[in-house]
Amino acid sequence: MINAVGREIPGEILKKTGKEPFKGAYANDNHEYKKAAPTVRALCDPGRSKMVENIHEALVKCGIRDGMTLSFHHHFREGDYVVNMVMEEIHKMGIKDLTICASSLGKANDPIVPYIEDGTITGIQSSGVRGKIGEAISTGRLRDLAIMRSHGGRVRAVESGEVHIDIAFIGAPTCDEYGNMRANGGKSDCGVLSYAMVDAEYADKVVALTDCLVPFPNVPASISMVHVDYVCVVDEIGNPAKIATGAAKPTTDVRKIMMADYCTQFVIHTPYFKEGFSYQTGVGGASIASTISLGKIMEERGIHMGLGLGGITTPMCELLEKGLIKKIVDTQDFDLGAIESIKRNPDHIEISASEYANPFNKGAFVNKLDFVILASLEVDVDFNCNVVVGSDGMITGAQGGHPDTAAGAKCTIVIAPLLQGRIPAICTRVTTVTTPGETVDVVITDYGIAINPRRQDLIECMKDVDLPFCTIEELRDKAYAMVGEPDPVQFDDRIVGVIEARDGTIIDVVRQIKEYEFS
């Protein structure tokens, strides 16, 4: 069956997953459903402790068994130890056939690949995967279909019962003996625990893992004791040097600076750039440079940002300090500056991933965005973006909040250099669709800027603006003229993963990669 972004979704996949093909970014507006609920055990005896000696005891007390679904969060990013140490213990116990439902998995989790190969882990549901886990899935070594969901889509899947979490493991920078978790004040601070909040509320069993046990009560808690079954102290939950790096130095790459300047010029010429506007940006060099150059113009014109959303970096926090942003609303901190900011600035607020981006709650923050500045591995002439599968067919990235913010924002801007080496970022057909083109308004490259023809209003207001506008087809043609038209990647027939749209429909599938053969 061909879905709304022109992708063939085989009937067997629809049957196997029970999902529908993607019908459009807002096709499920007003959808009514009953939320799922976990099966929980009461703790009314004040004499009973939640403390366990080690991960093994936690697993035994949680009744770990074959076939369970376990969840993790990725706030420790490339410094995460939690996934690996829990899975190592489970592997030792000989438990099989487990599904991991993580908010994301990165290269830090490469050590779990052998557990995929030996059948300990047979299912993976994540925002995306990088490194060796991506290779394992793309080469067909995972038994079940991998499911890739956006941050908002994951919350929807958990709350609607599409995925049921048996045990949630939540790494907590600080925790008390009754399970009140905070993201700060320990030795592995990560700023916020936003992605883990839904896990705490919807998992049958919740285990807090901490390397910094603090006196009761650890309040205000990011995740409350009322959701937590067991507390386990371990040596280290993560590597602080990799959880939060120092602020990235502003880029000196002239190509990125030029694209950032184009972006800022575009933003300030839209009708949305006015007092109280809302804004989110990614962490790429060009995105950060555009935050810095936009800040200068906000200062000159006395325009304030009402809401700065998202994954937060130091340049946003600097604008908050200067009084140019009223509130920063935060689900993930990318550097030390962002973590320091949420510790001391009362206008820098932690929210749940549901509040951030869940398409099936009663309205998420992304819906209130004026601008989002994103990156993309590939953008095609229909403005569809691919942020998960590399141009070589290997799973190598994550949806993150890309589809969520693109769907929510009034003006979605994607910045991508026209070429990465020989690989064109603008192409006829993206390898895999992860964000539908109907939600992408502008593509900024170093060779020109294309506005989505669906946005005649934006085309109209840029009529007299001195920027290098062209069509998306012209951008593709410029790229192909330099590097040649790429051949489509040779895939096997077997489908190894599905890309879920925010609403749980299937926007695309990922096939097993095939060794290249000269035809």
Next chain:
Amino acid sequence: MEILKTAMAGTLESSDAQVTVEPGDNGIELMIESSVIHQYGRQIRAVALETLERLDVKNARVTIFDKGALDCTLKARVECAVYRSNGVSENLPWGGVIR
């Protein structure tokens, strides 16, 4: 041209290609490894074969380690390796077989 001795041109830097030519007696034996093989393997092979044909190389073992080089770079590296295999580094036929 005949490949008289083993010669190499290019580097393993990003957007370059390292080309090695060795004497052979069994036509053109071409081995390609590329970081962009899935999208550009066919074109890399076509450019290499065209260039060798233009230089009238009939027998050679040719190895290309490509790091995403553009066609112009690939051509230049193949040409350079072939001329080096003949000990030629001056008075190259610019505008002749080298285009």
